[in-house]
Amino acid sequence: MILLQGLIGICVAVGAACALWRARRWFRGRPAKVDFLRGLLRFPQSYFVDLHHIVARDPYTARMHVMVAGGFTAAFLLTLAVHLFDIDSRGLAWLLLAFLVLMGAGAAFVALRRRPKPARLSAGGFSRLPWSLFAFAAAFFLATLPKAGLVAPFAAFSVPGIVVLVLAAWGCAEMVAFLPLGPMKHSFAGAMHLICHPRFQRLGAARPDSGLKPLDLELPKLGVEAPSDFKWNQLLGFDACVQCGRCEVVCPAFAAELPLNPKKLIQDLARAVDPGASDAAYAGSPYPGRPVGQAHGGPSRPIIGDDAMIHPDTLWSCTTCRACVQECPMMIEHVDAIVDLRRFQALEKGAVPGKAPLVLAELRATDTQCGAALASRLDWAADLSLPLISAKGECDVLLWLGEGAFDLRNQRTLRALVRLMRHAKIDFAVLGEEELDTGDLARRLGDEATFQDLAKRNAATLAKYRFRRIVTADPHVFHSLRNEYPAFGARHEVMHHTMLLDELVSQGALPKGKSSAGKTTYHDPCYLGRYNGEIRAPRAVLDAIGVERVEMERSGMRSMCCGGGGGAPVTDIAGKKRIPDVRMEQARETGAAVVAVACPNCAVMLEGVVGPRPEVVDVAELLLQAVEAA
């Protein structure tokens, strides 16, 4: 069948050309250091282990994907052998038939999954895809039958011959020739993305690779204004998006109908690279409350703007909770992109909404978010006479108090923590006036200059003293000290208070008591769970005091944000609902009487929910109550 041979040959050639054509647009980005060989060698592991772990969280999709992708890849290679190079082997032909059947069955799952189409999936080219898969499988199934000796060979211009050609043309157009341009683009861009990943070290890492990278403040342009300001492998990452909508489903902002949908965000970024770009062809869920089709962009046009690709409200709705990053099967780094965009807005335009400019100005003027005097950080503890490290010079635990020390609600948590440490006879101290804000909030808001200034000064203070480890009750502080301060020379062992409490409980350093709290559900703070992988310690503490613990539908690494991260409370973008209300509703559904928290922001956000609701209590408070009852 010379016609079929020709068709395959042409499609392969066109496919290669399209791939190059598509790759061109990635190189509109800035250069990035990429170890291509290392990525290539690690590819099988990255794909079959790291990526598969994520895909497998949705077993239906995972099976479907194994069948389609596995079936197609094998079938395609065998097709080249059997039909293009005309290798005459019954064995190969039978093998090809088997893989085509597998692929066809997979295609049936693809079609079934879209019936009716869940909101998170996109229409457009993706609606056509299952039929293209069928066409490919059917065409080569028919064409292979004679080679397997099952039917007599048929002529090209017979009815079956023409059917084969038409189906093969359709299937090969989608799956080979125009693969790099249509819905199948994800396979090609996705593979390249795994090889050239901008956070290559995240692959196979024991705990999440979540720290932001420092920005060189000497650069002529700070942050990302236009698509060409992204690194090329970031642009490649956006292009790998398969529009599966997993990020959309987990995004707290989307759930509360704030104008953000991480899936559309990535799609808009992927499209913005083209000259004359628009979002008109996007066929998935919109940003809640915003129409589709009115955004415009281009490789060197600003991405953020009222009629640009992304509206500022969209950018500032994100709580940087990383739920999207955690779920994305293509391992796209949404939060890095969002922070890059925020950096430009904050550092080059000063365009940060809501109360954020005020908070940032206070940070610069007073080194605290609320504009209080540094000395007043210890006001709540006047009766506790906390030892200062400046007086002691060294200690075992350096207690980092954080902004929570200025807040009435969180002073209760800190008080409980201090009392527990005293019970356990821990040698601890605080920095007192020397403790500045970590700059975490400034960094999430894109104000890298303020963050770096604070980080350097804090690092210098820490270097003066001797202590074994830093303990903090604030996961945001925990994250920045542990994962982001090392870049500024501060390398210390940092623990979240629940980790310390777990250690004390398991070592028997505290009296054994039983909690009288009723049914309790634990709300994972994003910056402790998803950012640091610590979901065990707080639960272990609750279990040790005999709490009747129930889990919310979303918990652990897949927990849902309280709405308090990423500066969202200060940028305060309006949505139909409030994120903490959505989360509290999930807590209510468990029937729990208590929501245990482990973060000052979660405590404030969840306590702000009105109406009858479970009580919001920090893990330290629950433990103290049990210990004192002992």
Place this chain on the structure above:
Amino acid sequence: MAIDVVVLVSIGRHPVSGRARRADADARAVELALGIAGAHVQLVHAGDPDEPALRDYLGMGANAVTVLRMGPEADPVSVLSAHLSSTKPQIVLAGTRAEGGEDSGLVPYLVAQALNTPLVPGIVSLSLVGERAEMLQGLPRGRRRSLVSPVPLVATVPVMAPAPRMSAFGLARRGTIAVKDADAAADAARTAWTEGPARRRPKRIKVMKAASAADRVRAVTEMAAGKGKVLQNVPPEEAAKAIFDYLVTEGIIQAKP
């Protein structure tokens, strides 16, 4: 033709930390100026060109600030007046009050006097209609009064004006500081003073007998919604008497028997 707007900016001081920063009211004046359609905004500062806090203003999007260099002991009024009478901007804006020095809020008045222009105090918005400026003046308790004045004029901007935008690090770094040496006379009166922290004055406590939160809210809003009275078009003596009587009833001054 673009209309020239000059904002007089000073170095502020954070009330808690005492750190140098953009002065709050001046920053609001810059914000207001940047929002005037068709305005060409220039910033002018009398003082030390090397003061880093000046860059806070540049970070708001003004390309340059002109610094009339003078020592800390000098009096800015004559320096500013001399500069402005040669550049002749149509509109001069300033914060109502500085955050250091005398804090009397008199500099804009003295400058207006020297330039022989009207002074409009406490405006929260300004737009240009031909040769006239239409302004909203902010009054206590959220009331607004609309005013119209021909330009040139000097206007002051209070801290109740819209909040200033964030100062962007990149813009602050790139903006230029143009220095002009100024011939300033020392402020003789000021050299004799010593500065010290202010003494906190005791606040009058309002006793509210409110049973519920709703009552408390009502008490506050009712109070805000205007006890006292508005006197309009009354002879000055009568107005002064009304103020005098009020101060007496509040126990702030005592009437001579």
